[in-house]
Amino acid sequence: MRKTTHLILWLLIAVLTLTACQPAAAPEATPEPVKQFRVAVVMPSQINDLAFSQSMYDALNVIKSEMGAENFDFVYSENMFVVDEAAAAIRDYASQGYNLVIAHGSQYGSSLVEIAPDFPNTSFAWGTTVDTFTDKGITNVFAYEARSEQGGYVNGVIAAMMTQSNVIGVVGPIETGDAKLYVDGFKAGVAATKPEVVVNVNWIGSFSDVALASEAAQTHINAGADMLTGTAQMVVGAVGVAKEKGVLWFGTQSNQTSLAPEIVVASQVYKWDVVLRQIIDLVKAGTLGGTAFQIDLANKGEVIEYNPAFTLPAEVGQAAGAAIEGISNGSIKALP
Amino acid sequence: MEPKKRIRPINWLGPSIPFLAALAAFVLGAFMLLLLGANPIEAYAALIDGAFGSMNSIADTVVKATPLLFVGAGICVAFRGGVINIGGEGQLVVGALAATLAALTFTTWPAWALIPVCLLLGFLAGAVWGAIAGFLKAYYNVNEILTTIMMNQIAVQLMNYLLSGPIMDPVQIENGSFIPQTARFPAAADLPRLVPTRLHLGVLLAVVVAILVWVLLWRTTLGYRIRAVGLSPAAARRAGIRVEQYAMLALLISGALAGLGGAVQVLGVNHRMFTDGSATGFTSSAGFNGIVAALFGQLHPLGAIPASGLFGAMLVGANKMQRVVQVPSALITALNGLVVIFVVSSEIWRRQLARRQEMGAMREAALATAPAGEMT
Amino acid sequence: MIADLFAANVIIGILTSGIRLATPYLYASIGETFGQLSGVLNLGVDGMMLMGAYAGFYVTFHTGNPWLGLLVAILVGALMGLAMAFISVTLKAEQGISGIGVYLFGLGMSDLLFQKTLGTVETVSGFAPLNIPLLSDIPVLGTVFFSHNILVYGAFLLVPVAWFILNKTTLGLKIKAVGQNPAAADALGVSVARVRYATVTLGGALAGLAGASLSIALLNVFQQNLTSGMGFIAVALVYFGGWTPTGVLLGSLLFSSVNALQLWVQILGIPIPSDFAVMMPYVLTILALIFAVRKVNQPASLSKVFERGEG
Structure with missing residues (x-):
């Protein structure tokens, strides 16, 4: 018990001394006349x-x-x-x-x-x-x-046109917020373009579990997916798998081309x-x-950035352009 | 008794050792800051200013210390009972979830009814989470470290499930933004504030709980038995104590206190539940830091009070330091680790010193009096 | 839908994923088993894994040589282990708490170094999957067992090696003796400190290797908190395995396969909320232990400090 009391005393004294030594709360640099x-x-x-x-x-x-x-x-x-x-x-x-x-x-x-x-x-x-x-x-x-569903929709249109296997995989964190909107938009874009395409979604329950994100991507590929997308920080693991297996990837939130120039098709980028x-x-x-x-796409706050190293078939590029156009002028609804 | 020749000087060196160790860690941190191109003096001045510089920062420090103390008090019970509880994170989360469900259900209740019910439910939910680990240990011989680690993840996923649908704010669903958070609780569920800062009543509750834990452990038969089981299960068994049941009880109490801490946190600070997908987003690792605080306090609930305060100060101050000198927050995590390692390692010198002084005292006593009795 | 789980490609997928995911757990858990058998509880495994993962990645990124990366990862892990041994054996510090300190240090330090030396998420070409000639051509079994990167094979080879060391060598005997009854071992002339230093350093080296198996083999990226708490699961698996390499193997495979299974549960559209699917490996690991009938022999001196002469 006495030890504890001593500890408390010591801490108090130390804290007081340290605070006392403090230069009396240096007046927070009064904003200079410069209009910064x-x-x-x-x-x-x-x-x-x-x-x-x-x-x-x-x-x-x-x-x-x-x-x-x-x-x-x-x-x-x-x-x-x-x-x-x-x-x-x-x-x-x-x-x-x-x-x-x-x-x-x-x-x-x-x-x-x-x-x-x-x-x-x-x-x-x-x-x-x-x-x-x-x-x-x-x-x-x-x-x-x-409005992350808008870029999601455009990515969905491109992915639906390019898929050979008619299976697309999505890796997400938890089904909420920005991630949910993006995935819902992506699914809508696919459905509007090619209704027969199956979109499999894996919510891995974490924004940080890179290993599970990677395994989710493996699982999608085993289930026949030849296009992958995903959202949040942990998808770098999924991009790695896509790169290894030569499966195409669609990014969101930032331009993810640098991770795998071979296979990233396009990224929705926030401005x-x-x-x-x-x-x-x-x-x-x-x-x-x-x-x-x-x-959103209309005010150019969201931009679809294509990977310059990846040649997009002309008709796919046109369809994507049309989707951007349609969403911008309101003729296409990015959410069902 | 003969008059003592000299009064034993107050022993300052012993208790100061952990403090010196922390200081040594900060010196090492200063080199890291220098390498990062930051001025360590400026940085540490900011740290102290951030923790104690104003009413608001002191309040933040105390608020930060509160969940540490709840968890820490519970850890004292668990460790004294010979069981290890690494499940503080999950127990905080389920406690908060239970309080959330109550606050969102009984929206019309007045504060005097609603707050106790929320706290009680948080307490019970934590108790259940702890008791599961205790039950499995007592009756199925499943190690509690394994169970509590696993139960943390289960709590997180339960939270994610509830917040991504069943208890999501209806406004979020209506707006189509689906942010994983509940509606704000009715104002009646807010813990009263003590002064016009973020300081809330839960702080006092935490201190009271720590004192009660001390009473429980050292002034009741129940506490005596828990400690007996922790000291020597075999001896306790010979004395007729049902070891399994008391180990389970220790985990239950430990979990319940963490659960209460979670409820206090959500009613006192956040006023709504939300998730970023991990436990840390809600607990800010209080489930782990509480263990550290308890051990700094010598596994004594009253020692845990200043230890939590100090730890809270360091965490709050470190954030201010990040803002002022713009160093990556990762440095603060690493520094936090260094402080823990240094302080816990310095124990050996504190023990040696204590032993030497004890021996000295014994020698004095032996000289002063007739043949000494049994010394233990 | 549930029937779809029994389709051949699904089962192959689950087993393959399970084996791959089990790799980091195996390295880390077997390392931790050695430490615990000698009486040292190391909760800092996750921090050691992170440091190993970073170091391995950084070296591979700059030299292009994953073998060099692997070596450095093991060395860095061993260094962390040595530090942990110094703290817990020489300084006799409380092991649970110092482990948490080591974890926090590794978590912060690996992140800090990542930000200062790499700055952004980069990729490397690490250990590529290595199809074992002939064996990988066997239908089904070939894909499941013989189409992995070399660190996966290494992890599974480690199990019999560890079993042999622990059960068939004097070293193994010494380790267990030190863990069960340090005073008796000491009286017999076994240096408790030396044995514990060795096991904890080995544990650190294997944790570093576990980290490298993520950053330069399985994932080929490094990011803040790459392990995401895997090191804690690894500690839990040691208890699951009852301090035997084979038990750890079972636990790692069970946990990882259920994790792979839950991904398929979601893909096949089995109507369980994804959050509950994610819970499955954690719940089943606990349940498995409840229903498993087993004899547990926890090292008697686990996490207790040995003071010579205090018996």
């Missing part, structure tokens, strides 16, 4: 995940190179998959006077509802969602979402800069929230 637009972003996975977080990181870099480093800067916290840690980060950024704080994950919503009212002069953006909390009297939150540009303009003009944005 400062963004902070909190992301659930890593900036190089070839998926959701990377798409935002890349977009911020695009904006930075457009506006110039003297006019735009951003900081990030990655791997914030734990919500209360993310909440602490969001609050901390807001209190440091960033112009825009981006909570890049739908799980951060309930934290944002609590934080945003405390910082009425800071603009927040979060996604993927459509909820800006205006019904809760909050005016400084933007929302954004990706969040389309949304960011609008939000930044609104914030500069004094509007701090209230609008829900989306990226």
Whole structure:
């Protein structure tokens, strides 16, 4: 017992000394007169995940190179998959006077509802969602979402036209959110193009189990699939199998061509800069929230990027183009 | 008694050893920071500032420590009872799920009824999860390390199942966005806040639970028997204690406390359940870190209180450090590991010191008094 | 639909996948079995696997030589094992907790190195599947057993080797003696510390090899947390196997085959929610133990520190 008491005492003293040594809370560098637009972003996975977080990181870099480093800067916290840690980060950024704080994950919503009212002069953006909390009297939150089913549909059209075996395999994490939308769109695209094609889906119950994703791809190939697609970070395992077996692959969220130039046909890529540009303009003009944005094929926030090393048959390219056109003008519905 | 020639000096060195060990780990971390091109002084200043710098950061530290303490208190019971519970992650999850189901079902209940029911259900769900491992150990001789590891995954998939359909927020389904989260709980289910920060009542509950665990283990027959089984199953059996049942009970209590921690977490912090596909997304590894906190606290529930606090501070501060010096979060995980390794390894010097002092004291006593009695 | 599970290609697929997936578990679990038999519980297997996976990948990526990668992976794993031995044997630290520390260190360090030296997900040409001449031509059996990469064969060869060492050599006898009764072994002149150092270092080397079997053979990629908790399952499988290589083999095959089976359950459209399908290997592993009648002999001194002269 005495040991424990001593431990407590020691810790207290150490902590107090250390905090006392702290230079009295250095006044958070008061924003200099320079009109630099400062963004902070909190992301659930890593900036190089070839998926959701990377798409935002890349977009911020695009904006930075457009506006110039003297006019735009951003900081990030990655791997914030734990919500209360993310909440602490969001609050901390807001209190440091960033112009825009981006909570890049739908799980951060309930934290944002609590934080945003405390910082009425800071603009927040979060996604993927459509909820800006205006019904809760909050005016400084933007929302954004990706219509991932649209690119999924286009990928589905291409895959359906190219399959010889009429079996296509899909590897997904859990059947929710962005992954579910993408897969539903993909299935719709296949069904609209070639109804007789079978789409097998494996939800492997994890965003990180690369080995199981790879085995799921093997299983699809054993079941006759000659086209594969999949979504979330762990699909790199499936891409590897596709490469080894010479089966074609369709990517989403980021351009996955670099993983296997031989077999990646096309990737749906998110261009969040389309949304960011609008939000930044609104914030500069004094509007701090209230609008829900989306990226889709029509506003070029979603782009189908083809692998230049892969020659797509002309009629397939035309069909894909027609699908993009149709979805953009509303004549094709990407979800059944 | 003869007057003692000198009062034994307060022993500062012993308890400071784990602290010095942690410091050594941070020194090693400083080299890693240098290699990454970051200023270690700036980084560690940020760490301390992030953990204790303001009301909000202190609150965050305490909130972070809360689930660690629930799990840690439970771990004290399990380890003292001679069983190992690596199932904290799963038990936190099922506890939170049970509380979630209650909060979403009894939406019209007032707070005084709803909160206790949610907490109780969380407690029971954790108890069931722990008891399954205990039951299989007691009656089928299935090792509890295996069961608790497997049960963690089963809990995660159960959570994923519930959140991808049965208890998904209806708004998500209506909007077609299918985010795996429930609706926000009714406000009556929110644990009251203590001061205008994120600090919630669950923190006090955790401390009370830790004290109760101390009472249980050292002031009740039940606790005595659990410890007897843990110390020597054979001796306990000879004394007529049903060893299997008490091992099972230890796992049950351990699971129940973790389950309660999960319920507190979801009612106090998140106010809705969500999943990122893994347990960590909800627990932030409290199921593992709680074990570490308990062992830092010498497997003593009261020792677990400051140990959880310290661990919470480190985790919260490290995130601030990531923000300020922009180092990869992976560094923080590695540093966390180093701290655990260094502190646990430093135990040997603390033990040696304690032994030496004990011997010294014995010698003194032997000199001072007549032939000493039995020393144990 | 359920009947579809018994189609030839499905069964072949399940068995082939099961064997492939069992590989990392086999290496890691057999390594852990050695450590536990001598009395050391190492919960840090997953961290060691991650470090091995990273090291093997990095070397293969830069040299193009998977053999060199394999060697480095084993060395890095052995180094981690040596560190674990130092912590748990020399410093006599509590084993459960130091294992968690080693796990966290490996998890963070492998990720940090990955970000700083590779930066993004890359691919390598690792060990390609190697059809064994003649044998792989046997219908059905050839595909299931003889069309894997070389590390798969290695894992299965390790089982009899480990069995032989543990049951037929003095070394094996010493390991078990140290685990069962360190004081007696010590009195007989067996160095408890030396034996434990050897087994834990071997365990680390095999964990590193397990990691390499993922990053440069099965998957040919490295990513943050590549093992995704496999090392913990490997520890669980040691208990499943009752500290025997054959038991570990059974456990690894059961767990992996059920995992392969659940993928087929989903593909064949058997109406079970995917989340429950994913649960199957975990549930069945527990159930199998409940119904298996077996004699368990846990090493008596497992996770207990040996203090000379305290008996």
